[in-house]
Amino acid sequence: xxxxxxxxxxxxxxxxxxxxxxxxxxxxxxxxxxxxxxxxxxxxxxxxxxxxxxxxxxxxxxxxxxxxxxxxxxxxxxxxxxxxxxxxxxxxxxxxxxxxxxxxxxxxxxxxxxxxx
Numbered sequence: 001x002x003x004x005x006x007x008x009x010x011x012x013x014x015x016x017x018x019x020x021x022x023x024x025x026x027x028x029x030x031x032x033x034x035x036x037x038x039x040x041x042x043x044x045x046x047x048x049x050x051x052x053x054x055x056x057x058x059x060x061x062x063x064x065x066x067x068x069x070x071x072x073x074x075x076x077x078x079x080x081x082x083x084x085x086x087x088x089x090x091x092x093x094x095x096x097x098x099x100x101x102x103x104x105x106x107x108x109x110x111x112x113x114x115x116x117x
Contacts, residue, residue, distance in 0.1 A: 049094040
């Protein structure tokens, strides 16, 4: 029968959670959008609406990767996918309100990167 180590009963977990409460939102945000290709696509869409092939060229992502990332970002509410069914059929992608709210974050990270990288 497994037993818990003595420190597990001292309330240390609660102290750790309290000390790290400020970090929880940061960690959650990074987990939500932290994949490399997600960040690249979100940053690229800051310039405005783009078609699939425009995103493919500007990001350098393969069709498979870009398709998967766009589906994930749409499902998570960061982007919208607008389809035009006239010839030629086209898909347009743009940031949602949630996605646009990341623009100041990208600007801050860009400024930090210029100073420190």
